[in-house]
Amino acid sequence: MTEPAANSLPDFTGHGYLQVLQTLHEVLQPRNYLEIGTFTGESLALSACASLAVDPGFPFENIELVRRIVSKPRMLLFRMASDLFFEQHDPCALLGDKVQLAFLDGMHRCEFLLRDFINTERHCARNSVIALHDCLPVEEPMTDRSYLARPSIEPHRQHWWAGDVWRTARLLRRARPDLSFTTLDAPPTGLVLITNLDPGSTALADRYDEHVRTMLGWSLTEIGLAQHVSDMQVEPTTDYVTSEQLTTRFWL
Numbered sequence: 673m674t675e676p677a678a679n680s681l682p683d684f685t686g687h688g689y690l691q692v693l694q695t696l697h698e699v700l701q702p703r704n705y706l707e708i709g710t711f712t713g714e715s716l717a718l719s720a721c722a723s724l725a726v727d728p729g730f731p732f733e734n735i736e737l738v739r740r741i742v743s744k745p746r747m748l749l750f751r752m753a754s755d756l757f758f759e760q761h762d763p764c765a766l767l768g769d770k771v772q773l774a775f776l777d778g779m780h781r782c783e784f785l786l787r788d789f790i791n792t793e794r795h796c797a798r799n800s801v802i803a804l805h806d807c808l809p810v811e812e813p814m815t816d817r818s819y820l821a822r823p824s825i826e827p828h829r830q831h832w833w834a835g836d837v838w839r840t841a842r843l844l845r846r847a848r849p850d851l852s853f854t855t856l857d858a859p860p861t862g863l864v865l866i867t868n869l870d871p872g873s874t875a876l877a878d879r880y881d882e883h884v885r886t887m888l889g890w891s892l893t894e895i896g897l898a899q900h901v902s903d904m905q906v907e908p909t910t911d912y913v914t915s916e917q918l919t920t921r922f923w924l
């Protein structure tokens with residue numbers, strides 16, 4: 673048997689990120705949902721509450737997903753990049769409430785996700801939940817800062833672009849020890865759930881340039897994929913698909 677390459681991990685098993693998100697919606701019953709990065713609408717279709725989605729393009733093509741997306745009591749779509757959205761709009765004013773559940777899955781570069789987190793947290797309550805996608809890459813080529821920069825190691829992962837948002841998850845753990853993290857090995861590339869938010873915190877924004885320099889200085893080759901998973905204190909998804917486990921950590 674051949675040894676697995678150091679720059680590739682086996683696929684995560686257990687419940688996929690969409691299933692975990694669906695359970696979060698069902699169990700927490702958020703009054704509203706903010707999504708950055710929607711693409712064909714698979715994650716957006718999971719929410720049943722007032723929802724706001726931001727994406728420079730919404731290439732919806734599946735009519736069943738579209739039916740679910742438009743069946744919510746309120747569905748606001750902003751066709752623009754998230755930076756411009758936060759510059760021009762106030763999600764609390766649009767939703768009539770603090771953001772309760774957010775899923776950040778837009779541009780897969782660490783500084784973009786850091787800005788999306790900073791901008792979203794400002795509009796949350798302490799017990800709101802912000803979910804980050806793709807922070808647990810399973811091989812190195814998928815962490816390039818450009819899509820399809822290199823061929824994947826495992827052929828079935830060719831389109832799994834995680835980018836370098838793994839850096840943002842590490843930065844948040846380091847720069848914001850006040851936040852509460854639950855990091856799940858949801859296939860394909862993990863789901864990080866963050867609560868105990870502080871909408872008044874300026875710890876990230878005040879030192880934004882320094883944080884970006886710090887993140888870009890990290891090398892996943894040096895850290896190691898397995899070490900990153902270990903540093904992120906990853907837990908199995910199987911513990912988080914029951915309402916019992918979820919409600920011990922999250923309540924809205």
Ligand SMILES: C[S@@+](CC[C@H](N)C(=O)[O-])C[C@H]1O[C@@H](n2cnc3c(N)ncnc32)[C@H](O)[C@@H]1O
Nearest residue numbers: 709710711714715726727728753754777778779
């Ligand atoms: C991985 S897809 C989202 C998938 C979707 N959340 C799901 O789970 O089905 C990433 C999306 O982010 C969008 N995107 C890229 N740059 C963005 C930006 N600056 N602001 C908001 N969305 C962005 C892309 O257009 C793409 O549709």
